[in-house]
Amino acid sequence: MVRGDTLEHLVPSPAEARAWQVIRALAGYARRTATDPPQGHGSRPGGAAAGTPLAMRFADTAGRRWTWRPDQGWVAEPPAADPVERDLLDLYLPLCVPVVDGCRMTAHLGQSLDGYIATANGDSCFVTGPDNIRHLHRMRALSDGVLVGTETAARDDPRLTTRLVPGANPVRIILDRQRRLGSHLRVFNDGAAATLLCCDRAYVTAGRDRQGQARVIGLPIHDGRLDLIALAETLAELGLRRIFVEGGGATVSAFLTAGLLDRLQIAVAPLLIGTGRPGLRIPAPERLADARRPAARLFRMGADLLYDLDLRRGSTAAPLTPVTRIL
Numbered sequence: 635m636v637r638g639d640t641l642e643h644l645v646p647s648p649a650e651a652r653a654w655q656v657i658r659a660l661a662g663y664a665r666r667t668a669t670d671p672p673q674g675h676g677s678r679p680g681g682a683a684a685g686t687p688l689a690m691r692f693a694d695t696a697g698r699r700w701t702w703r704p705d706q707g708w709v710a711e712p713p714a715a716d717p718v719e720r721d722l723l724d725l726y727l728p729l730c731v732p733v734v735d736g737c738r739m740t741a742h743l744g745q746s747l748d749g750y751i752a753t754a755n756g757d758s759c760f761v762t763g764p765d766n767i768r769h770l771h772r773m774r775a776l777s778d779g780v781l782v783g784t785e786t787a788a789r790d791d792p793r794l795t796t797r798l799v800p801g802a803n804p805v806r807i808i809l810d811r812q813r814r815l816g817s818h819l820r821v822f823n824d825g826a827a828a829t830l831l832c833c834d835r836a837y838v839t840a841g842r843d844r845q846g847q848a849r850v851i852g853l854p855i856h857d858g859r860l861d862l863i864a865l866a867e868t869l870a871e872l873g874l875r876r877i878f879v880e881g882g883g884a885t886v887s888a889f890l891t892a893g894l895l896d897r898l899q900i901a902v903a904p905l906l907i908g909t910g911r912p913g914l915r916i917p918a919p920e921r922l923a924d925a926r927r928p929a930a931r932l933f934r935m936g937a938d939l940l941y942d943l944d945l946r947r948g949s950t951a952a953p954l955t956p957v958t959r960i961l
């Protein structure tokens with residue numbers, strides 16, 4: 635297994651660096667355009683309502699022209715010729731779209747072949763290899779907010795930064811319904827990025843509206859849990875429109891069950907844990923025919939395989955798109 639402190643040496647190839655520069659530029663352009671539509675060809679025609687797709691055009695530093703088409707996403711002219719560059723663009727460009735209403739949420743889990751994300755005592759460093767860890771940092775860089783559950787914050791003390799790739803740190807969002815987490819955790823003290831602690835609003839009392847440097851957000855409770863729909867609305871009101879839910883299993887399962895996820899990424903590592911903390915736990919159908927089978931793409935990341943599921947597309951009968959890409 636590769637340790638986190640040895641990951642900094644991961645050096646991108648020139649094609650990867652080129653692709654990442656374009657991806658960041660398009661993500662930034664889409665973000666700016668969503669909040670401040672340009673006049674002329676790039677604007678929402680006739681002041682159309684929020685939610686109407688924008689027409690966008692963009693030229694990258696290599697002179698390639700990009701057009702955003704609602705049915706196809708970003709299309710380049712001329713298209714990328716290098717296969718590594720093309721694969722990175724394919725993976726990340728679906729996330730670089732303008733979000734003009736609500737939030738778009740993507741979740742990720744890295745799991746063993748037998749379906750666990752950590753050992754029974756919570757050790758998860760690391761289930762997946764360095765290429766997938768770098769992918770997590772890229773996902774953070776493309777997001778306005780990165781969110782983790784209470785157990786993940788307590789067990790891993792993560793920093794949730796983009797230190798392995800060029801790109802800004804997102805706002806860190808920590809769920810802690812009962813405010814069980816200690817202020818010593820790095821997200822509350824390191825000053826690396828703005829941090830929100832989300833709890834039951836009953837725990838936001840006078841003089842307890844901060845946790846270290848983090849701002850505390852009180853939320854309603856639904857069925858004994860934080861109301862995740864109210865959370866999504868609050869994040870959108872704060873301008874956080876692309877949210878990356880980075881674990882753990884209970885948290886990703888809760889967002890999936892609430893119907894809040896647009897994409898789900900599951901990285902499968904060639905590892906057998908035996909028993910441990912499970913990944914997804916969601917309501918099960920009686921019949922296999924009723925199980926969800928979303929549109930899926932498959933990307934290879936070192937020894938791991940990443941399934942990228944589009945939860946807004948596909949049906950129970952849709953076949954897996956047989957695309958294997960090497961990253």
Ligand SMILES: NC(=O)c1ccc[n+]([C@@H]2O[C@H](COP(=O)([O-])OP(=O)(O)OC[C@H]3O[C@@H](n4cnc5c(N)ncnc54)[C@H](OP(=O)(O)O)[C@@H]3O)[C@@H](O)[C@H]2O)c1
Pocket residue numbers: 742743744745751752755756757758761782783784785786787789790810811812858859860880881882883884885886888911
């Ligand atoms: N391999 C990976 O991709 C990965 C990623 C992240 C973390 N991890 C590992 O996974 C472990 C933590 O994952 P986890 O699944 O145990 O915990 P988690 O998702 O980090 O947090 C669990 C918390 O979520 C709340 N919760 C539980 N069920 C819920 C539900 N149905 N709806 C809403 N909220 C619910 C509970 O808090 P309340 O009772 O207070 O509401 C619970 O304490 C750690 O060992 C960490 O290292 C692995």
